[in-house]
Amino acid sequence: MKKLISTTVILLFLFLLISTGCNQTQKTDTVKEPSKMDWWSEARYGMFIHWGLYSVLAGEWDGEIRYAEWIRSSAKIPVEVYDTLVRHFNPVEFNASEWVRMAKDAGMKYIVITSKHHDGFCLFDSEYTDFDIMSTPFKRDILAELSQACREQGIVLCFYHSIMDWHHPDYLPRRNWETDRSVNGADFDRYVAYMKNQLKELTTKYGAIGVLWFDGEWESTWTHERGVDLYNYVTSLQPGIIVNNRVDTGRGGMAGMTMSSEYVGDYGTPEQEVPATGFPGTCWESCITLNNNWGYVKNDDNWKSPKTVIRMLTDIASKGGNLLLNIGPKPDGSFPEESIKILEETGSWMKKNGSSIYGTGASPFANIKWGRCTSKEEGNNTVLYLHVFEWPADGDLVLSGITNKIKGAYLLDGGKKLRVIKKGPDIHIALPTVCPDELSTVVVLKIAGKPQVFEAPVIANSQVLFIDTASVNLVSFPDALEVHYTLDGTDPSAVSPVFSKQVKIAATSEFSAAFFMGGERVGAITKMRFTKVDPLPAIEPGSTSPGLRFAYFKGKYDSIPEMSGMKPLMKGVTDRVSVVKDSDAEYFAQSLSGYVLLPEDGVYKFTLVSDDGSKLYIDGRLITDNDGMHSSVAKSNDVALAKGYHNIVLEYVQGSGSKELNLFIKGPRGDLDINTLIFH
Numbered sequence: 001m002k003k004l005i006s007t008t009v010i011l012l013f014l015f016l017l018i019s020t021g022c023n024q025t026q027k028t029d030t031v032k033e034p035s036k037m038d039w040w041s042e043a044r045y046g047m048f049i050h051w052g053l054y055s056v057l058a059g060e061w062d063g064e065i066r067y068a069e070w071i072r073s074s075a076k077i078p079v080e081v082y083d084t085l086v087r088h089f090n091p092v093e094f095n096a097s098e099w100v101r102m103a104k105d106a107g108m109k110y111i112v113i114t115s116k117h118h119d120g121f122c123l124f125d126s127e128y129t130d131f132d133i134m135s136t137p138f139k140r141d142i143l144a145e146l147s148q149a150c151r152e153q154g155i156v157l158c159f160y161h162s163i164m165d166w167h168h169p170d171y172l173p174r175r176n177w178e179t180d181r182s183v184n185g186a187d188f189d190r191y192v193a194y195m196k197n198q199l200k201e202l203t204t205k206y207g208a209i210g211v212l213w214f215d216g217e218w219e220s221t222w223t224h225e226r227g228v229d230l231y232n233y234v235t236s237l238q239p240g241i242i243v244n245n246r247v248d249t250g251r252g253g254m255a256g257m258t259m260s261s262e263y264v265g266d267y268g269t270p271e272q273e274v275p276a277t278g279f280p281g282t283c284w285e286s287c288i289t290l291n292n293n294w295g296y297v298k299n300d301d302n303w304k305s306p307k308t309v310i311r312m313l314t315d316i317a318s319k320g321g322n323l324l325l326n327i328g329p330k331p332d333g334s335f336p337e338e339s340i341k342i343l344e345e346t347g348s349w350m351k352k353n354g355s356s357i358y359g360t361g362a363s364p365f366a367n368i369k370w371g372r373c374t375s376k377e378e379g380n381n382t383v384l385y386l387h388v389f390e391w392p393a394d395g396d397l398v399l400s401g402i403t404n405k406i407k408g409a410y411l412l413d414g415g416k417k418l419r420v421i422k423k424g425p426d427i428h429i430a431l432p433t434v435c436p437d438e439l440s441t442v443v444v445l446k447i448a449g450k451p452q453v454f455e456a457p458v459i460a461n462s463q464v465l466f467i468d469t470a471s472v473n474l475v476s477f478p479d480a481l482e483v484h485y486t487l488d489g490t491d492p493s494a495v496s497p498v499f500s501k502q503v504k505i506a507a508t509s510e511f512s513a514a515f516f517m518g519g520e521r522v523g524a525i526t527k528m529r530f531t532k533v534d535p536l537p538a539i540e541p542g543s544t545s546p547g548l549r550f551a552y553f554k555g556k557y558d559s560i561p562e563m564s565g566m567k568p569l570m571k572g573v574t575d576r577v578s579v580v581k582d583s584d585a586e587y588f589a590q591s592l593s594g595y596v597l598l599p600e601d602g603v604y605k606f607t608l609v610s611d612d613g614s615k616l617y618i619d620g621r622l623i624t625d626n627d628g629m630h631s632s633v634a635k636s637n638d639v640a641l642a643k644g645y646h647n648i649v650l651e652y653v654q655g656s657g658s659k660e661l662n663l664f665i666k667g668p669r670g671d672l673d674i675n676t677l678i679f680h
């Protein structure tokens, strides 16, 4: 009886869904219902193209090269001045077949091109505006040519269409600096009617369109109701069309996923990031630039390497998502040479290894140290694609926790058969000693049935530092499993102590734990080092007042400057941790300094969020380095601190674009509000 119960529990625990259909939430043994998302999930990889009038400027205005597709807004170019760019858009090198061929050879299955970006300029022949390609010297409908080339070459054409429009007189709001651009007579409903007319053109003149990729939904005039209406409108024009979640107002920041089910949109759109985990049952696509910018910028040479691209695509596929990789064509209609090279190199990897990406489902393993896994059903069997990022020096590739019968293993490229042996809970695959493909080598492992995987125990502690004692906790696990652990870094065995509820430690320990059944280890070993530390002592600052001192320095920095010898343009006291200068300011640095008053001895987690760079010092030590020019990035660090005052210095640098500086603090008893703890 006991055995029967444990087997049932374990099977419930282990049974894993393998399905490429992200819209499918449940494992079923019945045939999967077809869905409009099928081709898209199968595709896994698409090309984003940002191209328009801004490409003519190549990022430069007033002698400064620091803009991209936002140039009209960021460089504050008056609409009538920007409009004149129409006369200069003449992409004589544009060749739709070449573009589509490059996408196809790179292994991409769909193209999403900006039919209209935020500047309002249309790459197609629209009856409803003159601010379109037909007013340029080029006078050729880019989208018509692309749709024909896509049809010929079997690539799905999709349109990015901005809701925000900086050109149309009826669009509101104006840019906040456009004080002399009148809003009199502007009618947002009329703007929406205009946008719908254009979407009708886009969905009726260019054949079947794969995706409508909306953007610019964050402006105050766009509402949930308008989003639902637009979703219904475009899906009534082409029922099979897929619509991203930026059609509605439910996107949660750059992380891109929809916050709750009341919002419409067929998939989430993480921007410039790969989520830490997948979202089973939810479709998503990370859109990522090949260098730093979406639109063409002549001096942007920060190209991702082919290896980075392949591993990013693999990482995304292993989490059940798609990658939309951006190209910013030049004003003459050609792709930047470096983009072409990267597309070619990654394309040749895709030719050999594409089957490990297309139509695959997410990894059945929570975590694999040496790489990633994608999976595919094959009749009653499962194919696991093991993407080896870190080649084992001794050629012994270890995969832990899989209990299925192994049917065989081979290298995907070339088919070389590999010896597989099972040793307890681990599978050992004998690899050639030299890594065959530095980009990523794929090992195919065939197993019988659906993957049944024992994971390693999951440690619930969020802190690895402690002052006096710590208790190690595990995330709950089925009763049928037993956990044995050690504290000295050795692998736990059936005779190691049994974990029940928690383990108390009073010295630095290397905690290692694994699941066991019937005296045998099942699954991988979890390891974590817990370090005992002395808290930094408090200081006695004398009398203090609330708030931090700030100093503001004007200048064009691309990282945090050495502020100590510099003369600030402005000084004062601020009552909160934030960017002190008003919302229009660009190109500056600032420092905040003073004390933070902590309520008790303990390990404090500081989370520093900034766009662009920042650094946090406590008691003269660099705690968090979040420097550099980047969009919003959060970094967390733990510090053991004694009760009382500690020195705090926060440095910040801003280039152009959005600004953000935030500091969150979590103490031994939970979240604290930093702004109530700062003094000078």
Ligand code: GLC
Pocket: 050, 069, 070, 215, 216, 271, 287, 294
């Ligand atoms: C941002 C930008 C835009 C770009 C888009 C791509 O929202 O506003 O310029 O087109 O991201 O995801």
